[in-house]
Amino acid sequence: MDFLETFAPVVHLESIRAILALAAVNNWEIGQIDVKGAYLNGDLQEEIYMRQPEGFNDESGRLHRELTELGYKRLEADPCVYLREQKGEVQIITVWVDDLLLFTNSPKLMEELKHDLQDLFEVMDLGEPQKIIGIEIERDREVGKIQISQQHYIKSILKRYQLENANAVGMPLDLNVAFTAEDENEEVDDHLAGGYASMVGSLMYAAVGTRPDISYAVQTLSKYTACP
Numbered sequence: 055m056d057f058l059e060t061f062a063p064v065v066h067l068e069s070i071r072a073i074l075a076l077a078a079v080n081n082w083e084i085g086q087i088d089v090k091g092a093y094l095n096g097d098l099q100e101e102i103y104m105r106q107p108e109g110f111n112d113e114s115g116r117l118h119r120e121l122t123e124l125g126y127k128r129l130e131a132d133p134c135v136y137l138r139e140q141k142g143e144v145q146i147i148t149v150w151v152d153d154l155l156l157f158t159n160s161p162k163l164m165e166e167l168k169h170d171l172q173d174l175f176e177v178m179d180l181g182e183p184q185k186i187i188g189i190e191i192e193r194d195r196e197v198g199k200i201q202i203s204q205q206h207y208i209k210s211i212l213k214r215y216q217l218e219n220a221n222a223v224g225m226p227l228d229l230n231v232a233f234t235a236e237d238e239n240e241e242v243d244d245h246l247a248g249g250y251a252s253m254v255g256s257l258m259y260a261a262v263g264t265r266p267d268i269s270y271a272v273q274t275l276s277k278y279t280a281c282p
Contacts, residue, residue: 065134065148067187067263070155071202073135073146074191077157078200082144083164084193085156086183089117090176120174121147150187189263204264211256215249227271235281251279 077084118128126136126147134149145167146157154171158164171177183191188207193200212218254276261269 063134064150064187065155066132067189069129069132069135070148070186070189073148073155073157074200074202078193078198080159081195081198083156083158083161084182085158085164085168086180086186087154087156087168087171088178088180089152089154089171090178117149117175124170153186155183155186188259202264204260207263208260208265211253211260214256215253226268227274233274233278235278254279 074084076082121136122128124138125140126138126145129135129137136147136149138145142159143163144157144159145163147167148155148157154177156164156167158167168177168179172179182193185191185206188204190203190205191200192203209218212220254272257268257272258276261272
């Protein structure tokens with residue numbers, strides 16, 4: 055194991071939004087499962103061999119290998135999105151560490167997909183997704199709409215930084231306010247700088263996820279992480 059290069063690939067948020075939009079327009083089925091022991095199914099560059107103690111089953115398997123053997127193709131644009139399409143049947147799997155979103159264009163295909171994964175791994179069927187990676191999902195199939203938000207995540211940020219009682223504003227950034235960094239010659243409080251960087255990073259995840267309207271404000275604030 056290379057302790058200097060530990061990495062777990064995850065699906066791009068742009069991919070999740072795009073596929074959810076396709077599911078809304080085409081009235082696809084959506085499912086969510088949790089793969090137990092997902093870290094044990096990672097794709098390593100090095101071949102690692104080990105012997106288990108007596109009493110354990112000697113089983114092996116990799117998520118990527120198993121899915122490709124089932125006929126899924128990994129997208130070049132996003133290595134954590136797998137697609138299987140044949141004779142008008144569409145099945146898509148997105149992978150975020152141990153959370154998988156499943157998309158099919160019929161209920162029958164959804165059941166088949168879940169059975170395929172249950173045969174390969176120990177999984178927990180979570181049904182139609184209500185929340186994944188901090189993003190809430192609300193669906194109205196009658197009107198063909200899927201709405202995503204991060205209300206709980208944003209409230210958790212406010213609570214973490216004791217800003218629950220902060221006043222709401224009409225726009226993310228007042229263009230009449232001039233920002234200046236602290237004098238670089240002055241000693242910067244490491245605790246203050248670290249807390250500021252953490253706060254900006256939390257806002258950045260919201261901007262990338264569901265709040266593009268705050269992107270410019272977050273980008274402006276990120277310029278001052280070294281000298282807040």
